[in-house]
Amino acid sequence: MPLSELEGVILGIVSTREPCSAYVVRQRFERSPTWGWSSSKGSIYPAIARLKSRSLLAGEPAQGDRRNTELLRITASGRQALQEWIGAVGMEMGGVPVDPIRTRVNYLAALPLSERRAFLDRCEHAAFEALARASTAVPDPQARNRWTLHATALGILMQVETKLRWLRAIRAVALEEDRTILPETQP
Amino acid sequence: MPLSELEGVILGIVSTREPCSAYVVRQRFERSPTWGWSSSKGSIYPAIARLKSRSLLAGEPAQGDRRNTELLRITASGRQALQEWIGAVGMEMGGVPVDPIRTRVNYLAALPLSERRAFLDRCEHAAFEALARASTAVPDPQARNRWTLHATALGILMQVETKLRWLRAIRAVALEEDRTILPETQP
DNA sequence: GGCTCCATGTAAGGAGTTACATGATTCA
DNA sequence: TGAATCATGTAACTCCTTACATGGAGCC
Numbered sequence: 001m002p003l004s005e006l007e008g009v010i011l012g013i014v015s016t017r018e019p020c021s022a023y024v025v026r027q028r029f030e031r032s033p034t035w036g037w038s039s040s041k042g043s044i045y046p047a048i049a050r051l052k053s054r055s056l057l058a059g060e061p062a063q064g065d066r067r068n069t070e071l072l073r074i075t076a077s078g079r080q081a082l083q084e085w086i087g088a089v090g091m092e093m094g095g096v097p098v099d100p101i102r103t104r105v106n107y108l109a110a111l112p113l114s115e116r117r118a119f120l121d122r123c124e125h126a127a128f129e130a131l132a133r134a135s136t137a138v139p140d141p142q143a144r145n146r147w148t149l150h151a152t153a154l155g156i157l158m159q160v161e162t163k164l165r166w167l168r169a170i171r172a173v174a175l176e177e178d179r180t181i182l183p184e185t186q187p
Numbered sequence: 188m189p190l191s192e193l194e195g196v197i198l199g200i201v202s203t204r205e206p207c208s209a210y211v212v213r214q215r216f217e218r219s220p221t222w223g224w225s226s227s228k229g230s231i232y233p234a235i236a237r238l239k240s241r242s243l244l245a246g247e248p249a250q251g252d253r254r255n256t257e258l259l260r261i262t263a264s265g266r267q268a269l270q271e272w273i274g275a276v277g278m279e280m281g282g283v284p285v286d287p288i289r290t291r292v293n294y295l296a297a298l299p300l301s302e303r304r305a306f307l308d309r310c311e312h313a314a315f316e317a318l319a320r321a322s323t324a325v326p327d328p329q330a331r332n333r334w335t336l337h338a339t340a341l342g343i344l345m346q347v348e349t350k351l352r353w354l355r356a357i358r359a360v361a362l363e364e365d366r367t368i369l370p371e372t373q374p
Numbered sequence: 375g376g377c378t379c380c381a382t383g384t385a386a387g388g389a390g391t392t393a394c395a396t397g398a399t400t401c402a
Numbered sequence: 403t404g405a406a407t408c409a410t411g412t413a414a415c416t417c418c419t420t421a422c423a424t425g426g427a428g429c430c
Contacts, residue, residue, distance in 0.1 A: 094317040
């Protein structure tokens, strides 16, 4: 069976950082600049265990460390599984992913005008902060293949800029008084 | 406890389409132009059951229909829960959501040059199709509050345009031969 | 009569979340 | 010596996925 997104990413992280511990893998998720990776221990460790049981990752105890540190490496079949996972881009992935702010804008008419303004203020502020973070972010200095990380960082930057432009564009429409209540459509 | 994203959206859909059946709610998810809502019956129906048990939705059997059709309406406390859910935008939501293509680009160095080109071709094609869909999409004609749907559709359009621009921008970098293999960093 | 759509659910299994639980290392 | 960080895991619970299961309504 194919890899899940989580498993694919773990394989990818190990491939650019090997040998590295599960702890380091988890850190990469925690420091991820994107929204959506939660990455509790309860998901990462079992996922790594699954990958090991499928022989896509191999682990060996670190020398001279008594903390049970295990250093992970990607195996030959793991590298192949990674390539297949990357190649398996479906047509549906061309669309835009779910964005919790965009989702909420769908139902913004349910808020009174004053709260709508507060909502947009908070969203713009959050997006502005994210833009600042994305602008100053420095990709994992210990990873090999830095260009891929820069390409990804560019994508994040472009998307967050667009998000901010969009939020500013819809402001006028969202705050027009007469749009608060529309007449019931005829049955 | 707060609403999940799924529960919030269900409440939002019912609020703009009430009275409507669970079937209609599910259709909205199926026809969603964004990537990430899977919306099997096994998630929608139990979620609606949860909302009913919390009295945020109320259902009554449709008149003159023997298919067990139940028409849903949002209750007063449901409307308040919806407002609270919309208002609960966290700072982390300002960032960009996980995008499966962007995720894969992170590890694109694991592919040989020829497959990398094929990967980018497919991604560009998928994004182009998504752009076409987003350009011609017409928001749910039966919903009230059309401006929110237009605002959302604009956001999707802007994001997918940006995605396409980004894919074209990284192409040159990704296909430079000499970047395929980098020397091992010193330990 | 058969096909498509409308309409609602359940059961088993898998995966993620939260909280719990433990211990070594490093630095001030 | 205490705090922060490094390091790994488990247990209970909830949720989602996939597949199964059923039947009415409308149209050709």
